[in-house]
Amino acid sequence: MSTQTNGNNKPLLEAKDIYAGYTDFDILQGVSLEVYPGEIVCVIGPNGAGKSTVFKTIYGFLKIRKGTVIFDGQEITNKRPQQILRAGISNVPQLRSIFPQMTVKENLEMGMYIEKDKKRIAERIEYVLGLFPRLAERRAQMAGTMSGGEQRMLEIGRALMLEPKLILMDEPSAGLAPLITRMIFENVERLNKEIGLTVLMIEQNARQGLEASHRGYVLELGQNSYQGTGQELINNAEVRRAFLGG
Amino acid sequence: MDQFLQALINGILLGGFYAAMVLGFSIIWGVMGVINLSHGEFIMMGAFMAWLFSEPPDYLMEQLKFEALNPIFTYLISIGYQGMDPFLSLIIIMPVMFCFGYLLQKFLINRVVEKPHLVSLLVTFGLSITFANISKLFFSASPRSVDVAYTGAIRMGDVTMSNIKAIVFVGALIMLSALYLFLHRTRLGKSIRAAAQNKNAARMVGIEIDTVYAITFGLCVALTGAAGMMISPTQAVFPYMGPPFTLRAFTITALGGLGSIPGALVGGLVLGITETMIATFVPRIGTNLAIVASFSILVFILITRPQGLLSGLRPMEMEEGT
Numbered sequence: 096m097s098t099q100t101n102g103n104n105k106p107l108l109e110a111k112d113i114y115a116g117y118t119d120f121d122i123l124q125g126v127s128l129e130v131y132p133g134e135i136v137c138v139i140g141p142n143g144a145g146k147s148t149v150f151k152t153i154y155g156f157l158k159i160r161k162g163t164v165i166f167d168g169q170e171i172t173n174k175r176p177q178q179i180l181r182a183g184i185s186n187v188p189q190l191r192s193i194f195p196q197m198t199v200k201e202n203l204e205m206g207m208y209i210e211k212d213k214k215r216i217a218e219r220i221e222y223v224l225g226l227f228p229r230l231a232e233r234r235a236q237m238a239g240t241m242s243g244g245e246q247r248m249l250e251i252g253r254a255l256m257l258e259p260k261l262i263l264m265d266e267p268s269a270g271l272a273p274l275i276t277r278m279i280f281e282n283v284e285r286l287n288k289e290i291g292l293t294v295l296m297i298e299q300n301a302r303q304g305l306e307a308s309h310r311g312y313v314l315e316l317g318q319n320s321y322q323g324t325g326q327e328l329i330n331n332a333e334v335r336r337a338f339l340g341g
Numbered sequence: 342m343d344q345f346l347q348a349l350i351n352g353i354l355l356g357g358f359y360a361a362m363v364l365g366f367s368i369i370w371g372v373m374g375v376i377n378l379s380h381g382e383f384i385m386m387g388a389f390m391a392w393l394f395s396e397p398p399d400y401l402m403e404q405l406k407f408e409a410l411n412p413i414f415t416y417l418i419s420i421g422y423q424g425m426d427p428f429l430s431l432i433i434i435m436p437v438m439f440c441f442g443y444l445l446q447k448f449l450i451n452r453v454v455e456k457p458h459l460v461s462l463l464v465t466f467g468l469s470i471t472f473a474n475i476s477k478l479f480f481s482a483s484p485r486s487v488d489v490a491y492t493g494a495i496r497m498g499d500v501t502m503s504n505i506k507a508i509v510f511v512g513a514l515i516m517l518s519a520l521y522l523f524l525h526r527t528r529l530g531k532s533i534r535a536a537a538q539n540k541n542a543a544r545m546v547g548i549e550i551d552t553v554y555a556i557t558f559g560l561c562v563a564l565t566g567a568a569g570m571m572i573s574p575t576q577a578v579f580p581y582m583g584p585p586f587t588l589r590a591f592t593i594t595a596l597g598g599l600g601s602i603p604g605a606l607v608g609g610l611v612l613g614i615t616e617t618m619i620a621t622f623v624p625r626i627g628t629n630l631a632i633v634a635s636f637s638i639l640v641f642i643l644i645t646r647p648q649g650l651l652s653g654l655r656p657m658e659m660e661e662g663t
């Protein structure tokens with residue numbers, strides 16, 4: 096994947112020196128990252144490094160004790176999820192987040208809960224279903240009865256409902272078969288090319304994640320340890336040893 | 342055969358009321374995981390309000406020895422108010438109960454929803470005792486009766502159907518369908534279902550959980566108050582009338598599934614018919630045995646099918662959502 100040159104661009108998302116935690120202890124101890132418009136950025140790191148925690152703080156689920164988050168020129172530190180959504184960030188969390196006893200269509204509708212314009216919601220549903228034909232075939236199916244991959248797609252589709260500028264995806268491939276994983280990554284890259292969607296994702300599947308991305312960050316023990324383009328990280332001897340299986 | 346048919350009809354009518362009566366309990370449990378032990382007291386409040394609104398003010402003034410209220414009664418007497426039809430009083434009972442429930446959730450229950458079940462169980466148990474005793478201070482323990490103008494019965498061959506019970510049955514069906522449509526067709530209703538099915542995802546799409554919970558609780562208390570009004574013409578109204586309803590609510594919810602509206606109807610009918618059959622065909626002790634039956638059904642279901650017979654807003658589960 097080619098490297099994006101963003102010399103004169105301003106970052107779309109800029110997290111600076113973030114400290115946050117669930118108890119008194121700070122899980123994140125000075126995490127910083129930047130995402131430029133149009134990029135796919137991948138965060139990798141060992142289990143428990145705090146990757147998901149970074150997303151939770153950006154999204155307003157967890158209080159940031161120190162540091163700032165700036166999105167699209169606007170400070171969004173410790174804003175509520177509703178305000179983050181309005182600013183233009185959507186989220187696909189690590190744990191399943193569909194509404195199991197709602198249909199595919201209703202789930203998509205919930206993605207636009209903060210808007211009331213029914214006509215616009217209906218248009219967006221059709222648009223998103225157009226992106227994912229597999230969901231379109233199942234629009235009246237209860238979301239909880241779909242396969243894991245289809246549910247993931249629904250989550251991504253729902254996150255696209257509000258036409259976000261940035262989408263956060265926490266391990267989009269978790270628990271999915273290699274074929275489905277590839278399909279999810281292909282979808283992500285396609286959305287990035289076709290609609291210019293900026294993506295910040297966490298991947299357990301480090302090699303595949305980095306290959307699909309422009310740049311990557313390595314997070315360890317609540318701090319950044321390496322960053323670089325996808326290829327740089329894949330070629331970095333230490334990153335290889337630690338995360339890519341030699 | 343006629344006796345059987347009569348019992349069946351009475352059972353169905355009672356079951357319809359039970360279905361409406363259980364909605365508030367079942368939805369609160371299904372949506373926020375709170376087992377509301379003060380459910381029966383909300384029925385009691387609705388019933389007392391029906392009594393208050395239906396009696397003429399001079400009678401109330403004599404019965405309730407509250408000097409502070411006398412000016413209101415005097416005023417009502419002066420304008421010639423003679424009490425209103427209890428069913429009409431629903432237009433006051435439901436909004437008042439909604440506000441009561443909303444505030445209760447906002448200032449009290451929202452503080453304990455995230456805590457282990459035992460905490461909310463104890464809080465609502467405390468509320469139940471508090472409500473019953475405040476009512477006793479206010480209304481005294483004397484049983485009251487609520488009268489309507491249209492007593493009597495519809496006769497069909499050898500079986501009869503009491504007018505009031507038939508009206509209550511129709512009212513119950515209206516409540517069930519209206520609630521179903523509300524939950525499935527409106528934005529607010531969908532946000533309630535979303536919060537029930539996946540709280541974190543609901544937060545993530547921008548639903549303000551605390552507000553949704555407060556509205557849900559208000560709505561459920563309003564429905565329960567309406568059920569209290571509906572039962573008031575057919576049974577004694579007194580401060581301690583609540584607990585048997587809470588117990589039945591448990592049984593029906595176990596039968597029908599958490600927060601399930603079709604489940605409430607099925608569970609209500611099963612219980613209503615069972616109770617009426619026992620009361621009709623078991624000599625002498627039948628009436629008392631009926632409530633024992635309710636508890637036995639509950640225990641039996643919890644042992645054999647803890648997820649309920651039908652699925653509801655979410656599967657019946659006791660563990661905490663994260």
Ligand SMILES: Nc1ncnc2c1ncn2[C@@H]1O[C@H](COP(=O)(O)OP(=O)(O)OP(=O)(O)O)[C@@H](O)[C@H]1O
Pocket residue numbers: 117118122140141142143144145146147148149189299
């Ligand atoms: N809700 C929570 N309450 C308390 N501690 C938590 C909570 N969630 C995560 N943690 C702790 O925070 C640390 C970082 O967790 P996090 O989920 O961010 O890791 P991660 O990098 O996403 O790991 P994984 O690759 O396994 O998803 C871990 O030590 C975890 O135990």
Ligand SMILES: [Mg+2]
Pocket residue numbers: 146147148189265
């Ligand atoms: Mg994680």
